[in-house]
Structures are given as structure tokens and as C-alpha cells.
Amino acid sequence: MKNSTSLTPEALQDCINLATGLFAPLTGFMKASDYRGVTDKMQLTSGEPWTIPISLDVDPETYRLSQHVPRLYLRYQDREIGFIEIADCYQVDIAADTIKVFNTGDLAHPGVAREHSRQPYRVGGKVVITEPQVQEGALTPEKTRNFFKAQGWKSVAGFQTRNPVHKAHEYLQRVALETCDGLFINPLVGWKKAGDFSETAVVNGYRAMLDEYYCGLRVHLDTLKTPMRYAGPREAIFHAIIRRNLGCSHFIIGRDHAGVGDYYGKYEAHDLARKLMAKHDLGITLLLLKEPFYCHKCEQIVSDNTCAHPHSERESISGTKIRAMLAQDQRPGERLMRKEVADAIISLKQHKFITE
Ligand SMILES: [Zn+2]
Incomplete structure (x- = not known):
């Protein structure tokens, strides 16, 4: 079975923004080291400042599979639009991390609530888009x-x-x-x-x-x-x-x-x-x-x-x-x-x- 995940509209937008350089120096979803550097110290492992984690959440089965294969294929509305060159699979502590990033764990906060609706399983690595149509009209640097x-x-x-x-x-x-x-x-x-x-x-x-x-x-x-x-x-x-x-x-x-x-x-x-x-x-x-x-x-x-x-x-x-x-x-x-x-x-x- 091909290792793939279905993207939400927001995750697709992250992929586009990573591929176009809008989120430079990031070129892909964060690995655990960058994710933790950002939540804890507001910086990437390179030392550059960065304040908001950019990570892709997947279901437990995809998380398990992704640990053994080089690519995670990305689907949007049943179309394959690209893949991730898997560099890291890790789990996050959503409750603890939202307190660091949002300075509150209150579920009445819309950003905190949104984070809590995601899976704690994350796959990091460079994003490659193979369907250029999805980027059409995107705001690019x-x-x-x-x-x-x-x-x-x-x-x-x-x-x-x-x-x-x-x-x-x-x-x-x-x-x-x-x-x-x-x-x-x-x-x-x-x-x-x-x-x-x-x-x-x-x-x-x-x-x-x-x-x-x-x-x-x-x-x-x-x-x-x-x-x-x-x-x-x-x-x-x-x-x-x-x-x-x-x-x-x-x-x-x-x-x-x-x-x-x-x-x-x-x-x-x-x-x-x-x-x-x-x-x-x-x-x-x-x-x-x-x-x-x-x-x-x-x-x-x-x-x-x-x-x-x-x-x-x-x-x-x-x-x-x-x-x-x-x-x-x-x-x-x-x-x-x-x-x-x-x-x-x-x-x-x-x-x-x-x-x-
Ligand atoms: Zn005055």
C-alpha cells in the first residue's frame, strides 16, 4: 500500500507556502528538533528566529508506516499533489505545546482549540509538489x-x-x-x-x-x-x-x-x-x-x-x-x-x- 495522507485545506496551503518560499528558510514540515526549538526557544536548529510551529499531523497508521518508507504522498480531494521526503516522525504534546505557543491552554481560545483538533503524530521533511496547478494564483515571494x-x-x-x-x-x-x-x-x-x-x-x-x-x-x-x-x-x-x-x-x-x-x-x-x-x-x-x-x-x-x-x-x-x-x-x-x-x-x- 502506498504511504499517503489526505490533506485538509489548511495543510495543503502550508504545502504551497513551503514550496513557494513564503515560509523560508523552511522548505518542508518541521522535524522534531526544529519543532521543539520553536516551541521552547523561538528558534530553528540553524539558530534563525522562528515563532510558530509548521508541522503536518497524520493518523496513527500513517505515522507507523512513515517510519519505514522514504516518502509520504500527499492527496487533496482524491488527487495526488506531491510528497514529503520523510526526515522525521515524532509525537508532540499538544496540551503542553499550546501553552508555550499561545501562552494559554484555554480551549475557548480559537487557535488553541484548533491545535487540539489535530493528531499528535507528526511527519517532518521537505515538501515536493508534483501538481503545479495547486499553486496557481498563489502569492509567492x-x-x-x-x-x-x-x-x-x-x-x-x-x-x-x-x-x-x-x-x-x-x-x-x-x-x-x-x-x-x-x-x-x-x-x-x-x-x-x-x-x-x-x-x-x-x-x-x-x-x-x-x-x-x-x-x-x-x-x-x-x-x-x-x-x-x-x-x-x-x-x-x-x-x-x-x-x-x-x-x-x-x-x-x-x-x-x-x-x-x-x-x-x-x-x-x-x-x-x-x-x-x-x-x-x-x-x-x-x-x-x-x-x-x-x-x-x-x-x-x-x-x-x-x-x-x-x-x-x-x-x-x-x-x-x-x-x-x-x-x-x-x-x-x-x-x-x-x-x-x-x-x-x-x-x-x-x-x-x-x-x-
Ligand atoms: Zn489631542
Whole structure:
């Protein structure tokens, strides 16, 4: 019997991202040594920084077979799309590892719950894709690097998001455009938890923004397919490494990057970024930006760095409030979100959010 495994859409996406160099220096699923280096010390065995484990889980029978053969063939929807050159088979302790990576073992955390739904049996090794069609249209480092080069952009700021653009995002993006040649808006559209904005809502909102406000500016929009992990600080660094691979020179980390609920401190990702930057050359400059808010005295969007008026003058640009208003087909108001962006989302009716 051929040693093979059936891939979930997320595992297939990992294979594509490994094969295209999006996850460089990784070229395959992690071996035990890299996996444990990442969970315990946030670094690969080569010494390079890496914060999120990338591993393939298989059923017990495949795990047993994989210890005796050189290849694990990969199937997606009953088609063979490639194989893994098996370098290692190992078991992980999901409960202990999620506490290390997510800083919590709480099953109410969507990233932790997702890890607990996986098998503890892992197969590591280089991914080889033999069906090029599965990679068609994928976001690749080659594609974005060529684009930035053709535009003549020597410095490019990457912007990660899973939400439609609001005024605080716009502020951060304009700050980046003041100092960088280009801005790469790169919404994540892989697996997200139920209740998050849909890919269409995020992308349509951004198209409206580009048409009406960023038209003629040095702004590039494309989507990134990889699951959200909601791992906060560690995921912020992971997001930065991906954008480095895509050719960005700078990456914006704002308030509670990749966070969910109250699991991470507002600027915990900034703290981890500073710690890692002191130890490693990440190959990308991290722009650690404070949360923008509207100040009634300044009559504009500002941050702690540009406004010291009392908190009573402040109006926060709350993603929760914006979400609740859009859910009821209401424009959140121009201080929070551009009306063209709001309308692009409201027009989607029941397809604004991810349902399960
Ligand atoms: Zn002010």
C-alpha cells in the first residue's frame, strides 16, 4: 500500500507556502528538533528566529508506516499533489505545546482549540509538489519581489490585517507611506474563526479604499492565504518573517497584533519584537506603532506619540463597535470608517462574516 495522507485545506496551503518560499528558510514540515526549538526557544536548529510551529499531523497508521518508507504522498480531494521526503516522525504534546505557543491552554481560545483538533503524530521533511496547478494564483515571494522591483520601490512596508480598513489602519498606513517607497497591504484570508469578517468583506472594503483614497499612490494590495492562529506576539513575528520573504523592508506591528479576546497585552507583541531584534537580525525593520485614536481637541486621528490631551477628549476607533454597526447595516461614521468602505461591506448583506 502506498504511504499517503489526505490533506485538509489548511495543510495543503502550508504545502504551497513551503514550496513557494513564503515560509523560508523552511522548505518542508518541521522535524522534531526544529519543532521543539520553536516551541521552547523561538528558534530553528540553524539558530534563525522562528515563532510558530509548521508541522503536518497524520493518523496513527500513517505515522507507523512513515517510519519505514522514504516518502509520504500527499492527496487533496482524491488527487495526488506531491510528497514529503520523510526526515522525521515524532509525537508532540499538544496540551503542553499550546501553552508555550499561545501562552494559554484555554480551549475557548480559537487557535488553541484548533491545535487540539489535530493528531499528535507528526511527519517532518521537505515538501515536493508534483501538481503545479495547486499553486496557481498563489502569492509567492517571486511575484511580489518582481512587482516591487518593477515599481522601483526600494523600501516597502508590509501591513497585515484580517479586518476591513478603518481610520486607525489608514493612519498607520499613511505613516508608513511617509517614510517608505511603497505600502503592501496584505490581508490574511486563510482559516479564521466564525464571526470574523469574510474575505470578501475585507477585500471589497480595501478595493473601495484604493479606488477612492489611495488611487495613484504607491500602494499594492494582495491577499495572504494561511490560517490565523490568534497567537498574538509570536504570530506578529511570524507575520513579519512572511512579509520579509515577500520582499518587504518594513513591517507594521500595531496594538494587540494577531490577538483575540484579552489573552495578550496591548503591546506585548512590541515587547517580543524588541527582545528578538536585540538578539537576531530578522532581515526586516519592525515599525512598532501605537494605537491611533480620534482626539476631539486635536480634531484628528492621533496617537500617544502625537497627542497628550486628557483621555476624556479621546474617542477610540473600536473594531468591536465598527463590527457591531456593520452587522446591522449601519455606517460606523466618518471618524471610524470611510463611508465608501462601509458601503462596500454593508452591500454584502449576509456574507459579511465567517459562519461555521
Ligand atoms: Zn489631542
